[in-house]
Amino acid sequence: MIRWLRSRKFDWRKLMVLLSGKSGRPSAGLTWQTNNNCHLLWRASEEQISAENVQITPHGPSLALSDLRDAARVAEIEGQVREVFLQLRANTDLARVMFEGYPAFAKSIEEPPVIEATTKSLHAMPRLRSPDDRMTAITRLRFVMEDPTQLLSNSVAHFVIDQLCEHNNNPELVVVPGFSKVSYPARP
Amino acid sequence: MQKRIIDTADQVRSVNDTHYWEKEVAVEAYRGYESKVADMVDYTCRVSSRFMRTCLADERLMTYENLRQNFLEPIDSPAVPVPLNDVMVATFTTGLPRHRSPP
Numbered sequence: 001m002i003r004w005l006r007s008r009k010f011d012w013r014k015l016m017v018l019l020s021g022k023s024g025r026p027s028a029g030l031t032w033q034t035n036n037n038c039h040l041l042w043r044a045s046e047e048q049i050s051a052e053n054v055q056i057t058p059h060g061p062s063l064a065l066s067d068l069r070d071a072a073r074v075a076e077i078e079g080q081v082r083e084v085f086l087q088l089r090a091n092t093d094l095a096r097v098m099f100e101g102y103p104a105f106a107k108s109i110e111e112p113p114v115i116e117a118t119t120k121s122l123h124a125m126p127r128l129r130s131p132d133d134r135m136t137a138i139t140r141l142r143f144v145m146e147d148p149t150q151l152l153s154n155s156v157a158h159f160v161i162d163q164l165c166e167h168n169n170n171p172e173l174v175v176v177p178g179f180s181k182v183s184y185p186a187r188p
Numbered sequence: 189m190q191k192r193i194i195d196t197a198d199q200v201r202s203v204n205d206t207h208y209w210e211k212e213v214a215v216e217a218y219r220g221y222e223s224k225v226a227d228m229v230d231y232t233c234r235v236s237s238r239f240m241r242t243c244l245a246d247e248r249l250m251t252y253e254n255l256r257q258n259f260l261e262p263i264d265s266p267a268v269p270v271p272l273n274d275v276m277v278a279t280f281t282t283g284l285p286r287h288r289s290p291p
Contacts, residue, residue: 137277156281171217178278182270184227187205 002161002169005044012048017041018055018085021062027148030056032109033124034149036157042109043165051107052092062085112158115139125150128159131175191207197233204229205272218282225282232275235268 019029019037029035035056041049060066061080067073096104115136119126125143128136138158144150151157160174167173175181209222218225239259243249262268 033263134274134277138273141273141276141280153280157275162279172220176278176281177269178274178276179224179228179282182274182278184224184231185271187227 001040002044002164005041006169010045012161013050014053015045015049016053016089017049018057018060018081020057020060020081022058024151024153025148026058026177027156029151030058030149032056032107033112034151034154036151036154036161040159043161051109055085057084057086057088075085087154118174125154125158128156128177131159131163131177131180134177137177194237197237201230201233228275228278231264231270232272232279235272238267255285 019035023029023035023037029037032038032051032054038051038054038056041054042051061077061084063077067077086121110124112124113122114129115122115126121141122143125147126136126139128140137159140155144152144155156177159177163174164171194270204226206223209218209225236259243254256263259268260273261271
């Protein structure tokens with residue numbers, strides 16, 4: 001996916017993205033922090049994409065792969081997607097001129113916390129410091145089950161995306177926690 | 189439920205070999221690691237089946253404490269040398285199918 005995104009030569013600073021339809025559990029993936037597609041876009045764009053231009057719309061238009069074979073259906077969905085995105089954008093722009101001078105909403109990409117020796121609980125998914133950071137890797141498993149807002153794939157997705165982006169998108173260079181440095185008993 | 193886990197593990201083991209991962213799954217990112225992936229899958233199925241059979245034979249073992257100590261997080265266990273928590277991290281990372289058994 002990273003390879004495909006980069007091959008499109010998008011103008012990342014202007015690109016408008018709608019992450020539309022349900023992803024994972026009905027309660028999950030509704031924010032930048034809990035939807036790893038946002039992190040994927042962020043890293044694939046070399047941190048150029050504007051967070052403000054990425055909208056998560058679980059009730060927005062969705063499409064099935066089979067829709068892509070039908071040009072008329074694709075055009076119809078594109079119209080729906082643009083309409084939803086631009087309506088959201090219009091509200092944002094309108095708020096800024098209507099309420100100029102009042103404190104603004106700023107969509108920020110926050111640094112995730114890390115687990116310290118004294119950590120008992122965290123407000124957000126902790127960052128894996130290295131492939132050997134087993135405590136964090138297993139804590140993230142707990143988080144994706146315990147916090148209904150998390151996508152199950154969030155347990156490792158951010159780490160894998162970061163590893164791929166740091167290693168020229170080459171999976172062979174990614175150290176996989178629980179696999180690369182582990183010897184599994186050979187099959188009988 | 190427990191029986192279904194054992195049956196599913198048996199089905200997975202019956203098709204799980206290097207050829208299956210190379211030719212049927214054929215995911216670019218697994219290239220060169222197919223044998224090790226097959227070892228991991230086989231290990232997971234064997235350990236899971238054994239744990240379930242042990243619990244079915246003595247239902248007093250059907251506790252979360254036993255699950256943690258002898259399956260998810262065993263320490264220096266010859267029977268479970270790789271804790272299943274580590275296996276879960278690995279399978280999520282490699283994107284291995286978790287909810288479907290191979291056809």
